[in-house]
Amino acid sequence: MLFWNTARMSRSLVLNGGRPLIGDIEVRGAKNLVSKAMVAVVLAEEPCRLRGVPEISDVQIVAGLLELHGVKIDSSDRDGELLLDPTNVEQAHVADIDAHAGSSRVPVLLCGPLLHRLGEAFIPDLGGCRIGERPINFHLDVLRTFGAVVDKRPEGLRLTAPHGLKGADIQLPYPSVGTTEQVLLTAVRAEGTTVLRNAAIEPEIMDLVAILQKMGAIISVQTDRRIEIEGVPRLGGFDHLAIPDRIEAGSWACAALATAGDIYVRGAQQQPMMAFLNVFRRVGGSFDIDDEGIRFWHSGGDINSLAIETDVHPGLMTDWQQPLVVALTQTRGLSIIHETVYENRLGFTSALGEMGAQIQTYRNCLGSSPCRFSRANFQHSAVVSGPARLRGAEITVPDLRGGFSYLIAALAAEGTSKVHGIDLIYRGYENFSTKLDAVGADYDLI
Helix, strand or coil, X not given: CCCCCHHHCCXXXXXXXXXXXXXXXXXXXXXXXHHHHHHHHHHXXXXXXXXXXXXXXXXXXXXXXXXXXXXXEECCCCCCEEEEECCCCCCCCHHHHHHHHCCCCHHHHHHHHHHHHHCEEEECCCCCCCXXXXXXXXXXXXXXXXXXXXXXXXXXXXXXXXXXXXCCXXXXXXXXXXXXXXXHHHHCCCECEEEEECCCCCHHHHHHHHHHHHHCCEEEECCCCCEEEECCCCCCCCEEECCECHHHHHHHHHHHHHCCCEEEEECCCCHHHHHHHHHHHHCCEEEEECCCEEEEEECCCCCECCEEEECCCCCECHHHHHHHHHHHCCCEEEEEEECCCXXXXXXXXXXXXXXXXXXXXXXXXXXXXXXXXXXXXXXXXXXXXXXXXXXXXXXXXXXXXXXXXXXXXXHHCECEEEEECHHHHHHCCCCHXXXXXXXXXXXXXX
16 A cells, blocks of 8 residues: 555644745646546556655545556655556456545546456446536447446446457547546557547547657547547557646646745646746746746735636646636736636636625636537636735535635635634645745634
């Protein structure tokens, strides 16, 4: 088992806001890559080494699922490094999988690798943050295209591949990150060639492609969102340093801006964050890039209102939207947000209103980008009026990114806030209480 204990993590904190955050913190491997890299280990028939692994609960959950399937994991005396041995992969008990699955959506990504290694996979009910529907129908349709047979049972779904998995020609209706990962993890050992059109091309996807190539996969990424995968009969191990977490880096940058602070984010990289850095500069934030990380700070005076739209990469990442909204409450004038990726991602703004923010959400598309929700009844656009004088409040974390955004709001607010449900934040933010110490936050865990 891993060396940290998520069961001991606090679930609430009391935070005294109204002071600038100043200090130096470090980000390690991206949550959205590390868990998928761990799943890729099941495809291998040799040991693997993954470096830069953050101490977050999602890693603990995936590690538990892998160990249930016979993968040996060694993290002792290795800071941020996992040694994973998939030599003896085996089928896990349904009840054991179900005990883990309530906290993660990763089991659906294990299907392709398990079908290749064992000829069978099981999916219980799936958990995850409630920011949108995120149905698994894309995943099941993809797996059926490869030749999987899906059998619905009371306890979940059983998948088999009676004739093996074959390469396929797949066109995604939307460049879904999760479905692109599913195709990659299934196609690399399927017989024949797979062509995936309208694929997601996020930096974490490209890092997963790099890992699979190290293992022996043959993957070509074209400029038109087309990925071609030539299946191979066997994959070996890998040694890989995970790409840094650009979401966490952007979250701390927004904390610096909202609190008129100055935070150096060691490990942050420019290229995966270019869309964010452009917005940060337009709003009036300052940053300086060196070989070790990026320094983010509030340069003084008023910061600017602006209009932003989230989109798939290379657009502005949806996970940056929530912390940016908190920073936008401190700008002068009206800011407009158009969320085009997840239909319910603006639901977190209601608690910000209780803290004094002036935010109005709308069903209309307040932007020019093509949007899947233009004819749907979702509050997916917002107008933020600022600057708002935020005040402390008692709030409950709704989801991972919204939760960290609540921390930013509490840090920027006058007075004391009590934040419940912070165990959700441990899913994607490593040692965030230690990092709060490093930037001078005044808080108590309870």
